[in-house]
Amino acid sequence: TDTRALVAIDLGAESCRVSLLRWTANGPQSTLVHRFLNNAMETSEGLRWNLTQIEAGLDEGLKKCAEIATEGIRSIAVDGWAVDYARLDESGAAIGDPYCYRDVRNIASEGAVHEILPASQMRVLTAIGIMRINTLYQLYADKMAGLPQTRWLHLPEYILHRLGGRAVSEYTNATHTQLIDLHRGEWATGIFEKLDLDPEMASPIVPPGTIVGKLAGPLALVPAFRDTQLIAPCCHDTASAIAGIPDAAEDWAYISSGTWSLVGTLLHEPNNSQPARDENLTNFGGAGGRILFHKNVNGMWLLRNCLDAWREAGRDWTFEELLPLAEALGRPQYLINVDAPDLLLPGDMPARINRQLEENGRPTLSPYPEDAPGMTALILHSLAFRYAEVLDAIASITGKKLKKVYIVGGGSRNEVLNRLTAQATGLEVVRGAVESSTLGNFAVQMAALENSADAQSIAEWAATLRTAF
Numbered sequence: 001t002d003t004r005a006l007v008a009i010d011l012g013a014e015s016c017r018v019s020l021l022r023w024t025a026n027g028p029q030s031t032l033v034h035r036f037l038n039n040a041m042e043t044s045e046g047l048r049w050n051l052t053q054i055e056a057g058l059d060e061g062l063k064k065c066a067e068i069a070t071e072g073i074r075s076i077a078v079d080g081w082a083v084d085y086a087r088l089d090e091s092g093a094a095i096g097d098p099y100c101y102r103d104v105r106n107i108a109s110e111g112a113v114h115e116i117l118p119a120s121q122m123r124v125l126t127a128i129g130i131m132r133i134n135t136l137y138q139l140y141a142d143k144m145a146g147l148p149q150t151r152w153l154h155l156p157e158y159i160l161h162r163l164g165g166r167a168v169s170e171y172t173n174a175t176h177t178q179l180i181d182l183h184r185g186e187w188a189t190g191i192f193e194k195l196d197l198d199p200e201m202a203s204p205i206v207p208p209g210t211i212v213g214k215l216a217g218p219l220a221l222v223p224a225f226r227d228t229q230l231i232a233p234c235c236h237d238t239a240s241a242i243a244g245i246p247d248a249a250e251d252w253a254y255i256s257s258g259t260w261s262l263v264g265t266l267l268h269e270p271n272n273s274q275p276a277r278d279e280n281l282t283n284f285g286g287a288g289g290r291i292l293f294h295k296n297v298n299g300m301w302l303l304r305n306c307l308d309a310w311r312e313a314g315r316d317w318t319f320e321e322l323l324p325l326a327e328a329l330g331r332p333q334y335l336i337n338v339d340a341p342d343l344l345l346p347g348d349m350p351a352r353i354n355r356q357l358e359e360n361g362r363p364t365l366s367p368y369p370e371d372a373p374g375m376t377a378l379i380l381h382s383l384a385f386r387y388a389e390v391l392d393a394i395a396s397i398t399g400k401k402l403k404k405v406y407i408v409g410g411g412s413r414n415e416v417l418n419r420l421t422a423q424a425t426g427l428e429v430v431r432g433a434v435e436s437s438t439l440g441n442f443a444v445q446m447a448a449l450e451n452s453a454d455a456q457s458i459a460e461w462a463a464t465l466r467t468a469f
């Protein structure tokens with residue numbers, strides 16, 4: 001058997017991670033080899049990701065992996081946040097920095113798209129939830145701005161391509177474009193045509209676990225990287241994170257908790273029923289042919305942006321300090337709507353929250369940052385309440401008798417939120433892996449290399465590798 005190590009790259013909106021899976025005498029071990037911060041930057045040309053910095057960070061991470069794994073590296077796979085993409089020039093290099101899905105340009109493009117193709121019609125066609133962050137609205141925003149309509153690749157697939165892989169659009173990530181026919185698993189060329197977007201600029205769809213090439217370029221000269229395969233895992237980080245939950249039962253829901261909270265359950269078939277459409281629950285592709293049936297709920301984004309605002313106002317609160325203080329305050333009298341569109345935008349979050357309170361005739365929380373525990377309590381209780389609302393809707397729409405909810409991802413470390421979630425939902429909360437996307441990424445790699453990337457092999461590998469974290 002091949003005992004070389006595996007590398008998983010996980011691109012996050014707050015940080016990017018390069019991890020190594022090695023086979024030791026004590027079983028498989030995953031190590032976080034390199035982590036670097038990420039953040040979209042407000043520029044004169046919109047909210048953008050610094051792609052040069054991301055690529056430099058990954059290069060550094062890969063070099064560190066090669067130094068550690070003297071046994072050699074068998075494969076590399078990349079997952080990351082969905083929807084954002086790089087436009088490519090003739091040579092396959094990115095044209096400029098990619099836009100962030102939170103850029104305000106999508107507000108106008110969403111309106112323009114729906115004038116041509118009404119949201120309700122689009123929803124029936126695609127089974128995908130209508131969200132203005134979806135790739136479709138961004139491609140249309142490019143068009144409205146008169147930007148060149150060149151080939152584009154989502155960021156994980158772009159990284160794989162830059163490392164030497166062929167240009168592909170991995171299926172789980174492709175579903176988040178809102179440009180796919182979920183039933184056929186193919187690009188919905190009709191939608192492209194209606195919106196005068198060129199389907200030829202998208203890349204061929206491949207299933208998770210597809211080997212897309214071999215590492216090429218300068219890194220391939222490093223001895224550990226001889227004959228290293230490049231694999232498209234579930235390139236959508238959330239699909240990877242859910243692939244990292246090895247539970248074959250039907251009685252569980254998930255919350256993939258990071259910048260966003262993805263609140264949902266796995267299905268065997270898409271559910272595009274009227275109630276699912278009314279709730280704007282989305283169907284996305286998952287590992288092994290499963291469907292992620294969920295809703296994007298706000299997440300650590302709210303707290304992260306509050307911490308940033310408080311720091312700028314002179315007080316550098318940490319989560320560790322704030323959480324017990326917030327918990328001690330108990331349930332606030334009023335809650336906020338965590339999914340109000342205004343709270344998805346960057347900027348002074350405490351002010352945005354206060355504005356919402358004010359608009360609803362509630363007393364505001366001031367002055368800050370002194371009132372950070374109060375604001376934190378408000379956010380946590382409001383999130384837990386929203387999770388419960390969404391899970392109730394999911395249970396009634398799917399007819400599932402939910403017993404437990406797995407919480408995976410960085411946000412699962414927030415024990416206060418976990419307790420509030422247990423109270424609000426009445427479900428047993430089970431903590432999964434903090435690095436569940438990386439776990440799912442490795443599981444799909446192993447299934448692809450050793451078996452086939454079907455649901456059962458992926459789940460078996462996820463169970464085997466769970467102990468590596």
Ligand code: LRH
Binds near residue numbers: 013081083258262
């Ligand atoms: C989480 C995530 C989520 C998407 C959003 C763009 O990182 O991929 O599933 O909706 O980012």
